[in-house]
Amino acid sequence: MAVYTSGQNRSRPQRGSIPGLRFALFAFLSVALMFLDQRGGWLERVRYGLQAAAYPLQLAMNSPSAAWNWTHRIFEARANLQAENRRLRDTNRRLELQTLRYAALERENAQLRGLRRMLPGVAEQWLPGEVIGVESSNLRQRMTIGRGAVNGVFKAQAVISDGGLLGQTLRVGPWSTEVILISDPEHAVPVQIARNGLRTIAVGTGDISAVTLPYLPIQSDVRAGDLLVTSGLGGVFPAGYPVAKVASVRRDGSSPLAQVQATPLARLDRDRLVAFVWFKAGHPAAPAPAADATTGGSPDARPLAVPLPVPVPVPVPPAAAATTEPAPTPDATSAATSPAAEPAPEPAPEPVAPSTTPEAPR
Amino acid sequence: MNRDSEPRGSMALTALVAVALQLIPLPALIAPARPAFVVLAVVYWSLVAPRAGGIALGFFSGLAIDVFRGAVLGQFSLATSLVAYLTIRQHLMLRNKPIFEQTLFVALMLLVWEAVAWAIDGWTGQSAAGWTRWLHILTGALTWPVIAVLLGRTHTPR
Numbered sequence: 001m002a003v004y005t006s007g008q009n010r011s012r013p014q015r016g017s018i019p020g021l022r023f024a025l026f027a028f029l030s031v032a033l034m035f036l037d038q039r040g041g042w043l044e045r046v047r048y049g050l051q052a053a054a055y056p057l058q059l060a061m062n063s064p065s066a067a068w069n070w071t072h073r074i075f076e077a078r079a080n081l082q083a084e085n086r087r088l089r090d091t092n093r094r095l096e097l098q099t100l101r102y103a104a105l106e107r108e109n110a111q112l113r114g115l116r117r118m119l120p121g122v123a124e125q126w127l128p129g130e131v132i133g134v135e136s137s138n139l140r141q142r143m144t145i146g147r148g149a150v151n152g153v154f155k156a157q158a159v160i161s162d163g164g165l166l167g168q169t170l171r172v173g174p175w176s177t178e179v180i181l182i183s184d185p186e187h188a189v190p191v192q193i194a195r196n197g198l199r200t201i202a203v204g205t206g207d208i209s210a211v212t213l214p215y216l217p218i219q220s221d222v223r224a225g226d227l228l229v230t231s232g233l234g235g236v237f238p239a240g241y242p243v244a245k246v247a248s249v250r251r252d253g254s255s256p257l258a259q260v261q262a263t264p265l266a267r268l269d270r271d272r273l274v275a276f277v278w279f280k281a282g283h284p285a286a287p288a289p290a291a292d293a294t295t296g297g298s299p300d301a302r303p304l305a306v307p308l309p310v311p312v313p314v315p316v317p318p319a320a321a322a323t324t325e326p327a328p329t330p331d332a333t334s335a336a337t338s339p340a341a342e343p344a345p346e347p348a349p350e351p352v353a354p355s356t357t358p359e360a361p362r
Numbered sequence: 363m364n365r366d367s368e369p370r371g372s373m374a375l376t377a378l379v380a381v382a383l384q385l386i387p388l389p390a391l392i393a394p395a396r397p398a399f400v401v402l403a404v405v406y407w408s409l410v411a412p413r414a415g416g417i418a419l420g421f422f423s424g425l426a427i428d429v430f431r432g433a434v435l436g437q438f439s440l441a442t443s444l445v446a447y448l449t450i451r452q453h454l455m456l457r458n459k460p461i462f463e464q465t466l467f468v469a470l471m472l473l474v475w476e477a478v479a480w481a482i483d484g485w486t487g488q489s490a491a492g493w494t495r496w497l498h499i500l501t502g503a504l505t506w507p508v509i510a511v512l513l514g515r516t517h518t519p520r
Contacts, residue, residue: 019417030424030436030437034440038486046435054426133387134387269390
């Protein structure tokens with residue numbers, strides 16, 4: 001081989017002869033990074049930039065499976081398509097019927113609340129996004145979605161899929177977002193048993209098909225098949241979204257707590273399309289603000305498990321519990337926001353307070 | 363030593379491919395058995411071109427893993443640059459050893475790498491349990507001879 005052609009080695013003869021020093025430098029850099037990343041989150045901006053740099057590579061890494069899906073779709077047999085079409089039409093019809101019923105229920109519910117008009121839906125805006133990366137191990141259950149800050153996604157935002165609650169955003173990059181799934185061992189979501197309104201916390205297990213309810217006393221009323229919905233506490237998720245179904249309850253005398261496992265309703269490992277959700281702030285089912293406003297909905301919402309901040313009695317009939325949960329501020333906020341939403345016939349806000357009580361039973 | 367220039371281009375390219383291989387989603391069943399390609403690439407280049415900045419290569423490819431996996435920034439960069447450093451220290455001794463002994467050394471490096479990551483997981487309060495995270499050491503060591511031959515084709519060490 002030719003000698004000294006570029007002269008690169010000449011100019012820096014010391015290069016590499018002191019690997020110890022270089023390693024010390026990089027080790028110090030790593031430790032400093034770790035320290036800064038753990039304390040105070042000073043590296044948010046850095047991560048934002050790095051995530052931007054990572055996005056193209058992530059797309060490239062996802063391309064084999066995307067290409068596979070694409071070819072699969074192209075060559076899918078006609079019969080399959082017809083069958084799927086038929087099935088979708090059936091589903092659609094069923095859903096339409098359900099929607100009608102839901103609308104009726106909603107109206108009835110609004111009347112029950114003494115509002116005499118339909119409440120607006122709790123979700124203000126939806127943004128679908130595609131999964132472009134999955135990190136699934138028993139330590140981390142994360143997903144990368146191809147939507148980011150340029151689309152308006154923010155930190156600690158609820159992410160759902162068609163089955164149920166999926167998780168929340170953890171780190172937002174410009175074009176991509178890391179989502180922590182409800183099955184991540186570091187994630188906890190405040191839930192409520194739809195049947196009886198019992199509130200607790202569902203914690204991830206690291207297994208994609210299971211969450212656990214570690215804070216239920218042994219005598220609490222929970223059984224297999226119970227539906228878990230979000231309770232609206234904690235400041236991230238609105239009330240009443242389906243989360244999981246209780247799979248098994250074990251009570252043995254050795255522990256004061258029941259061992260309850262539940263299966264997430266969202267197919268965490270199969271969904272390729274998810275949705276980011278924005279909620280109306282004043283809506284009764286909107287997420288109750290967290291006790292600690294600075295951390296917002298940080299994944300470790302566990303301190304909320306023990307004290308139940310809002311002593312709401314829960315006399316909800318089981319059917320209504322799934323759709324409406326007696327939020328901490330039932331009438332104050334809704335009465336305040338609803339006249340703004342509908343201009344016309346409601347009397348001015350002042351006489352509402354005395355007049356609602358006689359009107360309600362009607 | 364008297365080469366015209368260090369193979370920086372190939373190094374960056376292989377590191378990029380290794381990071382991609384490391385992070386491509388795999389079914390959960392076989393994902394724990396995926397070899398740590400990044401470590402293999404860094405060890406290889408530290409052996410072949412010890413003066414070309416293997417430690418920096420280790421640092422930056424480790425940083426890429428940190429970013430992609432959402433780990434604590436610095437976790438895998440520390441582990442990978444440590445592996446590069448140890449390999450560079452031993453490269454003269456290792457280069458002429460038979461492939462079997464090299465494989466043992468690579469297994470040791472993989473163990474060091476995972477142990478550093480494991481320790482940092484523990485210190486930063488992540489859950490670090492589970493034996494499956496150590497599984498890739500075995501598969502990685504078994505992959506080493508293949509990698510060494512493959513890369514050796516494209517770039518002949520002197």
